[in-house]
Amino acid sequence: MKTVLPDRQKTIVQWVSQATGINTLGVKIRLQGNDLHILCEAIECPQRWQTLSDLLKALQQTDLEALKNSDGSEQPSIYQVFVYGRKKAVKRPEWCHRVYLNQLDRHLEQVNVALLLDAKRTQHTTGAIIVSNESLAKKGDPEAIARYLSETLSSLGIGVRVKVKNQDNNNNKNRLWILCKSSYSPDPSIIAEPVAQKLRHLKLAGYQDAVIVCHVQGEPKPDWMLRIDLTPTEVMLKDWARWGDVQAIASYLNEKLADKIKVTTSLNESTLHVFCTNVRSNGETAPRRGLCIKEVGACLNDIAPQGITAATIYGQVSTDAEPAWIDWLTLPASYHPALSIPTIELASNGDEPALVFLLERLLNSDLYWRLKTGGMRVLLLRKGDLMHVMCDAAVSPDRKQVTTQVVKLLRQLKMPGILGVRVYGRRAGNKEASWHYGVDFAARQRYVPEPAPEFAATSSYVRELLPPTDEPVLRQDLTSDEVQTFVKQAVQNWGISARKLLLATQLFKDKEDANSAPNGRAKSNASALVWATVGLLLTLQTDWVLNKFSQQPVPTLTTSQVPQTPNPNDVNASFTADTAPKENQAFNASAFTQTTGSEISRSPSGTATAILLAARTQSPTFNARQLDEQLALYRQRLQKNGGQPPDILIIGSSRALRGVDPVALSKALATQGYRNLDVFNFGINGATAQVVNFILRKVLEPSELPKLIIWADGARAFNSGREDTTFRSIAASPGYKQAIEKSIARGDTDTAQETKSKTKSNDQRKNSYQAANDWLNEKLGSLSGAYQNRNQLKAVLGAKLDALTGVDKNKASSNQINGKDAEEPVQSVDFDGFLPLSIRFDPSVYYQKHSKVSGSYDNDYKGFLLGGDQDLALQEILKFTQSQKISLVFANMPLTSEYLDPVRTQFEQLFQQYMIQTASERSHFVFRDLGLLFPQKNDFFSDPSHLNRYGAYEVSNKLAKDPMIPWINKK
Template identity: 45%
Template sequence: TQFKDAVLLLQVRGETKPDWSLRIDLTPPEEMLREWGRWGDTDAIARLLSAAVASWHLGVTAELTNGTLHLICSPQSGDHDTQQAEGLAAQDAVIAALATPLSDLAPQGIHRAVIYGQAGADATPAWVHYLDLPAAEHSALADTPEYLGQTGDLPAIAFLLTRLLNPSLDDRLATGGYRVQLLQRDGLLHVMVDGPVAPRRRLVAPPITDYLNALSPMGLEGVRIYGRRSGQSQPAWSYGQDFLARRRLVPESTPEFTASDTYVNELLVRPEGPVTPTEVETELEDDLALGQWVQDLLSQGRRLLLRSQLLSSVTPETTDDSNSLATMGRSDGLKIAVVWAAVGVLIALQIDWLLGQVMSPPPQQARAEAATPEAAPEATPDVSDPFADDLAQLDWPTARNDSDWVGGGFTSGDDGQDLTTSPSQPIVAIDDLVDRATFPSFNSQQMNEKLALYYQRLEQSGPPDVIVVGSSRALRGVDPVALRKELATIGYDNISVFNFGINGATAQVVDLVIRQVLEPDQLPKLIIWADGARAFNSGRVDATYNAIAASAGYREVANRRSQEAEVATDAAPDAVPAAGDSTTATSSLPSSYAAMDEWLSEQLASVSAIHPDRDRLKGWFQQRLVAATPSPASSSQEALDAAMPEGSTIDYDGFLALSVRFNPATYYQDFARVSGRYDGDYDSFRLEGQQAEAFANLLSFTQAQGIPVVFINTPLTDEYLDDYRREAESEFLRHMLTLSTTESGFLFRDFAQLWPDRYDYFSDPSHLNRYGAYQVSSELGQDPLISW
């Protein structure tokens, strides 16, 4: 037809503007097929060629392989055998009918075609013909659309995105489908998507960003995507993602997309009625008056902010006020800064004094409270209660022993008799041990406890033979007593095992403990690392390591390692004195800043009224905050990883033995069921990054020390392994199996699927209890691949 587009307008009679408009694509299907066929789309080419040989009752199927287009001409289903034979027999005519449109089409990136005359899908071709296409001779046609897209060719990217958004060619031919316009500006690719129905952002934006991120066009720093219904001039929604870090001082505006023949509706004049010059002048005057009023209001607010000296202008001013401000000298600005600083100091001192009065009660109140208990006995006579005497004379049954109860308030039934576990070990007075420790805090209670316990073990019996490291999955999941017992049955007597599991420990934390905190003579003969994929997720925030890295203990370890490196450098025979002096000065600079900061903090603490009660103040604020805000459902299993059951303690071997058993029927009444997609431990899951680097550093260190590392992928329940977590665990499993075949001194054992539905071995969906830890330890002791 002579028309390519049509526009439908919905307008109420009597009104001057239409309320609704829709653009309809009238492009013939053959032209749409030629447009896609020109870019080398095999489905479009097959349909065009099928129409060319339809008179011989043949159909064409196309397949592209390494720049060669394979065309199979076969009889259409339902035709008579005589017509099929005639079609295949007319080889020259069929080849001529196919060669002409292929040569005219000149598909992008397709250099040659192979045409087969084939009676059926499984039959041997009756004839084969080879044909060179224009792409073999013209360099402009030689590259594929994907390669052109990587070089930043906008027409090629537009075709690729259009084909991505229109997977069904039939729908595309029937309605025109989604259409794509592109505009590149300042490293950003602006993509406008429109269709007969407004595209949904959640169905359009993620596929486009993922495809562009994988394609990686040259010079592309980000993408901005807009969606609208055909016929609209403004987008209904927008979406943006930066592939590289960008800094902008002003917000980005939606660009104006230029209209083309494909988008002629943008240039259509809509029937809004005749407009007279008088009406135009009146509208312009009204707009100018409103604009001037808004401009005056903004100018007054701007001058007020500039006069306050809190803000300064980044552009030169031409008004009298700006000239007067420009004449202010540097001394005036210094005076204003001193005034504001003094006001801030006074406010800080006043708040400190008020908080000190609130947190520290007056002396007379304390004396009154102390005197109250002395008067209490006199005011309460010792009168016997007859009802209490009667109760005491009753024959009550013997109280149930505490051992008959298990965690969660349920009695241990007969089903618990077949669960094997190690006998309970002596509990360590860990608080006293930490108080007597000589090392500074690492901002992690469990790391402080494990270090104090480990140093005590070193003093008493030296380094253990085996050390278990990892997060709470290791802390609760490997029983040293059960492991020693199992090893003794196969001839390994007197094997010492210590559990160094720390809540929330990642690969960075394990690397820090083994390679930095402990000295080489304090290391074991074998390291068992019990954990899972989440310990290697570099996409999430490593809160445990970040807290440790900001501690005084970490600074002491860093200083000790720095001094050891300096001593090693000085002891080297080819050391250069000048370089050594420079390194020493550079490394001592942060230490000087740290010492100055510590001295300043001590001075401020000596004059602060609230500093001695800062812990009480923090607890007071936390209580008010918890009371004022509802407790949301936890979005991460970190709550389970960090929180310990009430009354839980670790034994002499560092193991946390929990008797509580996971029951899905009752567990989720107290804890929210969090899917892996919203689990912070699996947030932005990726294995490349700081965790992988820490793991590589650890392996290099252990290989140099001759210490084998055995990684145990600890068991998980099927309640925990949803589709999202299962995909992450599969990726982690493939990664670790690859490392186990390439790294010496490293062994990977997968226990994740040992007991997916044996819930009595677990304390929660992802952590073992003492019964499961016993079974895992037995499996380890029986593993023939581990060299004990």
């Protein structure tokens, strides 16, 4: 079968053939990582040194990168070339030679000598001409480090590029960035420890750590990140020796005194025994007493080991059992009381640095392995009566081994005030933990949530290392200046057209024409009087006609058109005929249907019941249909449960309404041991922090609230820079006024003060002109017959208009979702308030019907401001829930990668920092970030920023398994 080579390979093959004179059929190449492999074969094996000479001369005159990228695709840089020679039909090459492209002159010198002298002797005598990549890399040159690492990674098909970034303008805090490019995503555990060993072996000065970023070719974002600790060996040893670790003290002394003395150590109570032998005499003679006392004493005084008060120094001959001499030293712990306390006692009293050392020493039992790879690092965070322990390493720590050791140590220490421990494990460089484990040492109160610890990410954002990508725009041929010019011209045209239309009615006259004509002012006044008289007569006549028209009976629906009204006391029985969604099974990420056959038993549609209950209630409307209906459903749930509120309340905007499934959450919690929990979804389209604050504090009574609220939403709900149309509409409603009055009646002093302040402000704004205007409207309204019968008139005109246009109001209103006409079949909320959408987001189809708007033009992020009214609402919610002993959990809901462009990503990061800061200040508030839970799984979304029922199922399961959420355990 004939193999067709890519154009790039054809070009390199032809170049090699021209350089060496070998037929193209005898040349084969392969680009692997940063290595180029060239195989030369012929009937007789090509001569090694002549072939290399030809290739080296050609390499000096050729831009190999241009040949490699001739097809326009970006490939990793070539650092070294492997050249092989063999006979045809022979599997193994007869010779192989490595060429470093940064040392072509030295290679050519070696080859020229080899052509004159015997090859074997030349190899031995001229081998030192070529400087190894390791020697060059130890000097800290980024390109040399990249070549050094490529020796290991290129065999895995991984290309390497290295960059150095200075941290805070400090020469001792450089960070090494390593970008690995490949055609696949390598397992981090395969390359983590080998690369860590190679980097630490270099003993680079001035580098605090290295960050490896794995990037699959063609993907817009990096696949994973890995952090490697480059803290020098000497610093690591001294840090542990400081806490009195005997092995670390011995290793540190040997590191410092390597060319003079070799030591071994042991510890007896608070005395350190140091045995010294002479390095220069290979232990045949004892080292000099004065030298040992001076050098060892200086090191031990510099270390000042914790809990070690004295040292005994022995001068020893390796062949003798008895020491040649003995001397004694007093250490800083003998005269500094703070240093005399043993490390384990400090940790038992709550000293966190001492506890960090004990945990790290416990988890890094092999000291030399820690020095080679960086080992496992421990981060601590104490929150209340819990100790949170984060363990990270180049390879994610083993859960069973780590948790067993950590829990056992903390039990033994019996730290005061610590009643439990939460252990986490992650790969170094990640922010989120890959696993977590928790245990309580004693009974704890659970009505107050356990704040989630936020351990800082160990590496900065990686965009600076990746090639820049242009932000997509709506139209490449339309600039913002052109848009502004177009809008300005359109407004001017509209103004001219309106002016002409008004002049055509002859009710208006051009000002310039009127003033320029003789006696223009007199004529204008006369015309105004005539037209005013005509207008008054026309108004009286219109009022008389409309009054007569309003006396007509309002058309009513026939009996067959009136829907059957079910008994509100038996809601479930009333709607047994409603068809529930057919896809009522549990879903997974692959087939979306569990093979176990487990199903979610979903209640039928509750929308019709909500509409009926909202219509029959005596409460005034909130000018928000969905709020009226959700409140009616919720009150019906309370009545059904004898006034007992649900155990868990989901609240928020449409992201909550579609994103958290109460049934799935309840079932998932049952598997975690929290059985028979009642969950209700009170999601409202467009709800902001102000809306949620109003519902929790004003609409619902304190007795109607559960002990756990999950607020599911995102950054848009806290943007005070955009206009809050939802809350503004609610605030203008009669329902809002009644809710405020009820809140004041039940003794809400905050509400009373707010209302008094607003009333005073409104009174100041109202002037005499407005009072006169109100009086005039009242008097004229009493004289008008049509005004007195305005409700009947509105009903008659509406019925006539519907009859003429053929529009069914009930049908039209049911086709509204989020204020937009639905393009898919309408689905209704169930009796738990949840909206289960089965639509699956497909970008290729979705953007044919909807415009793709970037974050720069998204109104949800307009004037992005995390403060103002929304922040005040959040603070009021936090204060209220704390006073009522209600656990509050905020879940930042998932978004797609299609939605998270660079602008939105920046705003989302600001929002995450804002919520983390808020959670750290409030012990009863938990923030869980699910924004990047599954950004690439479009099948879990109904549109770029809203989940469907499949995604809601996954989120509900994720929340149920979250150990940081204080779930209620029913007795």
